[in-house]
Every structure is written in structure tokens, then in C-alpha cells.
Amino acid sequence: MELHPIISSKGMNSPSTQFVTPSRLAIYEPIHQLGTWGENFKSNGNPNTSTPMIVEVDTKLDTQSEDTSQGTFPLSNKYEQEASKPVDKIQRRLAQNREAARKSRLRKKAYVQQLESSRLKLVQLEQELERARQQGLYIGSGVEGSQMGFSGPVNSGIAAFEMEYGHWVEEQNKQTCELRCALQAHISDIELHILVEGGMSHYFELFRMKSIAAKADVFYVMSGMWKTAAERFFFWIGGFRPSELLKVLVPHLDTLTDSQYMEVSNLRQSCQQAEDALSQGMEKLQSTLAETVAAGQLVEGGYIPRIPTAMEKLEALVVFVNQVRIRIIAQSSMALVWILRKYS
Amino acid sequence: MQEAIPYRTYLHAAAAGSSTSPARGGGIRAEPDNNENSSVEKMVLENAVVVFGRRGCCMSHVVKTLLLGHGVNPAVFEVEEADEANVVGDLLRIKGLKGEINDGSIQFPAVFVGGKLFGGLDQVMATHISGELVPILKDAGALWL
Numbered sequence: 001m002e003l004h005p006i007i008s009s010k011g012m013n014s015p016s017t018q019f020v021t022p023s024r025l026a027i028y029e030p031i032h033q034l035g036t037w038g039e040n041f042k043s044n045g046n047p048n049t050s051t052p053m054i055v056e057v058d059t060k061l062d063t064q065s066e067d068t069s070q071g072t073f074p075l076s077n078k079y080e081q082e083a084s085k086p087v088d089k090i091q092r093r094l095a096q097n098r099e100a101a102r103k104s105r106l107r108k109k110a111y112v113q114q115l116e117s118s119r120l121k122l123v124q125l126e127q128e129l130e131r132a133r134q135q136g137l138y139i140g141s142g143v144e145g146s147q148m149g150f151s152g153p154v155n156s157g158i159a160a161f162e163m164e165y166g167h168w169v170e171e172q173n174k175q176t177c178e179l180r181c182a183l184q185a186h187i188s189d190i191e192l193h194i195l196v197e198g199g200m201s202h203y204f205e206l207f208r209m210k211s212i213a214a215k216a217d218v219f220y221v222m223s224g225m226w227k228t229a230a231e232r233f234f235f236w237i238g239g240f241r242p243s244e245l246l247k248v249l250v251p252h253l254d255t256l257t258d259s260q261y262m263e264v265s266n267l268r269q270s271c272q273q274a275e276d277a278l279s280q281g282m283e284k285l286q287s288t289l290a291e292t293v294a295a296g297q298l299v300e301g302g303y304i305p306r307i308p309t310a311m312e313k314l315e316a317l318v319v320f321v322n323q324v325r326i327r328i329i330a331q332s333s334m335a336l337v338w339i340l341r342k343y344s
Numbered sequence: 345m346q347e348a349i350p351y352r353t354y355l356h357a358a359a360a361g362s363s364t365s366p367a368r369g370g371g372i373r374a375e376p377d378n379n380e381n382s383s384v385e386k387m388v389l390e391n392a393v394v395v396f397g398r399r400g401c402c403m404s405h406v407v408k409t410l411l412l413g414h415g416v417n418p419a420v421f422e423v424e425e426a427d428e429a430n431v432v433g434d435l436l437r438i439k440g441l442k443g444e445i446n447d448g449s450i451q452f453p454a455v456f457v458g459g460k461l462f463g464g465l466d467q468v469m470a471t472h473i474s475g476e477l478v479p480i481l482k483d484a485g486a487l488w489l
Binding site: 266267270271273274276277278280281282284285288313316317320323324327328331 | 401403405407409413470475
């Protein structure tokens with residue numbers, strides 16, 4: 001019910017005067033109700049709530065003052081004569097209804113305010129995104145075919161990595177083409193060596209990039225989100241398994257001497273052992289990290305806090321494994337050269 | 345640019361420089377006690393292979409697993425955080441560094457082979473991949489085969 005016009009026409013006084021008026025009415029029941037409402041009003045320090053309260057009080061008084069002005073008290077007599085209980089109940093119910101209505105109005109207001117602030121935030125984020133796009137940063141969505149276009153806050157280190165990775169792939173394709181052509185053209189050993197060395201240093205560059213990215217966001221590197229789903233299937237600690245690389249090479253090694261073949265096989269076995277040890281170390285680190293999180297170190301907002309030591313260890317492990325990859329590629333370069341020679 | 349290191353059969357070289365007699369590699373798990381100086385030195389002198397690492401460290405675990413995979417049972421010294429400085433000092437002394445200021449040469453995990461500082465995880469991994477680790481361990485008497 002809209003009671004504000006009544007307020008304006010009546011020229012609202014301060015709340016306190018309303019509760020002094022019982023003397024005007026000389027009716028018991030309304031006074032009792034006023035008392036109840038008065039308690040509600042006092043306990044509620046909120047000025048916003050007082051207005052509807054007062055309005056309702058005013059309405060009640062108005063109804064009754066009108067009756068008074070007519071010189072008769074038909075309603076009041078009714079109050080005095082009939083049992084007070086059912087009227088009590090009705091009045092209480094009405095009061096509760098009014099309370100509920102008021103509360104739901106407040107809730108609605110709060111909800112609308114929340115929506116407004118969220119909307120503002122969204123606009124700000126969109127602006128930021130637009131600005132970043134214009135500056136040429138690649139915002140990786142991470143997941144192929146992802147339904148979300150925007151998967152969380154932008155990490156500048158990761159954004160830089162994704163851009164660099166795109167360039168790296170282009171360069172890699174170029175080098176592969178060059179190598180193929182060169183092999184068909186029957187290049188000399190020296191030239192082949194140069195090409196192979198170039199290819200290897202290009203790979204070392206990739207591992208360097210990944211190690212830097214690991215310090216920006218180690219979980220991103222561990223998940224291999226810049227790779228295709230198929231590549232991710234074979235992922236091991238931020239990249240390929242060195243032993244897998246050698247397994248792929250071995251079938252092509254039939255033209256090697258026995259001792260050369262032995263060397264490569266031994267290397268592959270060493271890789272396998274190293275990988276097993278590193279995998280176990282990784283498992284241990286995972287359980288340590290899980291324990292730390294489970295120890296209940298949540299801060300407000302529900303974010304898992306940065307657990308410095310464990311995460312630093314993980315970063316160190318990823319960086320170390322990349323160095324191992326470099327070492328293994330360097331060591332298998334001789335096998336690579338032999339294989340390439342075979343196909344030239 | 346890394347040079348390709350060929351994996352070649354390691355020729356047994358005459359033992360030189362190692363004055364300590366190779367002892368059986370025992371799986372001793374030691375904790376630092378009151379008389380830390382002697383316990384650290386003792387471990388290094390009495391064991392062919394000793395691993396000094398922080399308790400619960402994953403890198404120490406990697407080193408240990410690698411050595412175990414070769415059939416070595418290394419002595420392990422688990423360093424408590426509080427004692428780290430002391431242990432580093434002891435190890436530096438063993439290494440022969442005066443003044444006990446860590447020039448970065450002692451990083452955990454630290455591996456001692458045949459009474460001398462061998463290095464950290466990267467040394468162990470590098471020699472493992474190049475195939476030189478096994479002969480070194482044999483020389484130190486940590487491996488029998």
C-alpha cells in the first residue's frame with residue numbers, strides 16, 4: 001500500500017510525536033500496537049526503515065482519528081467488548097506481514113545494488129580487455145573449444161609466453177622445411193651440422209621460454225594449456241618425455257654401428273631412470289603441496305593462498321627438467337645427425 | 345651451445361687423490377645431535393656416498409631415487425631447518441673452504457662421494473645421463489658389480 005502521499009499531506013512530524021499521541025485516542029489496543037511498533041523501531045537503528053514504520057503508524061492513527069472525529073467509536077467499542085485474543089492475532093499477523101514486506105523490500109534493494117556494482121565491474125573489465133587487445137597482447141583462452149571466451153585474469157608473463165610460442169612454432173615450421181629441402185639437395189656434412197645445431201638451439205630457446213613462464217605461472221606450464229589436447233596427453237612435467245624422443249629415434253638407427261647403437265640405447269635407459277626419479281620427486285612434491293593446502297590455510301575470499309616454498313620448489317623442478325631435456329637433446333644430436341644423413 | 349657428449353665406456357682410472365678407504369654404503373639415516381661437527385664429518389668419512397638434504401625435500405628424493413636405482417644405498421643426512429647453517433658450515437670445512445662462507449657451492453641436496461663433495465642434483469643428473477656416474481660410484485666403492 002502506498003502511504004507516502006499521506007505523509008506529505010499530513011506534514012510528518014518527528015517519530016517521537018507519533019508515540020505520544022495515544023492520549024488523543026484513549027483506546028487501549030492501538031496503544032499496545034504502537035508500543036510493539038515502537039520497540040521494533042528502536043531496535044532497528046536504520047533510518048530507512050523508520051519511514052515505512054511511521055507511515056503505517058500514521059495510517060492506523062488516521063483511521064482511528066477519523067472515527068474519533070465522527071464522534072462515535074464503533075470500532076473502539078468493538079475492541080473493548082469482544083475478546084482481545086482474536087484481534088490480537090489479526091493485528092500480530094498484519095504486523096508480521098508488514099515486517100516481512102519491509103524486509104523483502106530491503107533484500108531487493110541490496111540485490112539490486114549488488115547487480116549494479118557487478119555491472120560496473122563488468123564494464124571495467126571489458127574496457128581493460130579491449131585496451132589489452134589493442135596493445136597486441138594475446139589473451140589465451142587456454143582450452144580448445146572453450147565455451148568461455150575469457151578464462152580468468154590475464155597473467156602478463158603467460159600472455160607474453162603464448163605470443164612467443166606462436167612465433168616459435170612459425171620459426172620451427174620454417175626450419176623443418178629448410179631441413180627437408182636441404183636433405184633433398186644433398187648438402188655437405190658441415191652444412192647439415194649447422195642446420196642441426198640451429199634446430200637444437202631453437203629447441204633450447206623453447207625450454208628457456210618455458211622456464212621463464214614457469215616462474216610466472218607454474219600450474220599453467222604444468223598443464224600444457226598452449227598445446228593441443230593430443231599433445232597434452234603425452235605431457236610430462238611441462239613437456240615431452242626425453243625417453244620418448246629416443247624411442248622414436250631408435251627404429252631409424254639400423255645403419256649405426258653396434259657401439260653407436262649401444263650408446264643411444266644406454267642413453268635412452270638413463271633417460272628412463274632419470275624420468276622415474278623425477279616423477280617420484282614430483283609425486284612427493286604434489287603430496288606436500290596438497291598437505292599444505294589441506295592444513296586449512298584459506299584467507300578471506302576463499303582463495304588458496306600462494307604457498308611460497310612448495311610452489312617455488314615446483315618451479316625449480318620444472319626449470320630443472322627443462323635443463324635435463326636440453327642436455328638429452330644435445331646428447332642425442334649425434335643420433336639425429338646420423339638419421340638425417342641416412343635420409344639425405 | 346652444448347657439445348654432444350658421447351656415451352662411452354668409462355675406462356677404469358687408477359684411484360688418485362682419494363685417501364679415504366671405501367666403506368660399504370650404509371643406509372644410515374642420521375639426525376644432527378649435540379655434537380654436530382663430528383657426526384657430519386663422520387658420515388662423510390665413513391660412507392662412500394652421503395646425501396645431505398632438507399627433510400621432505402622433493403629434490404633430495406629425486407637424488408636418492410636415482411642412486412637407489414643404480415643399486416647404491418646412500419647414507420642420508422636429513423638437515424633440519426634450524427641446523428642448516430651449522431651443517432653448511434661443517435660441509436664447507438670438509439670441502440676445505442676457510443671462513444665457512446658459502447660461496448654457493450653447497451646447495452641442498454649435496455652429495456658426497458668417496459669423502460669429497462660431488463655436487464648437487466644437476467651434477468648427479470649430468471653424470472648419470474652421460475654415463476659417467478656408475479664408474480664413479482664403483483670407484484668410490486659404492487657399487488660392487
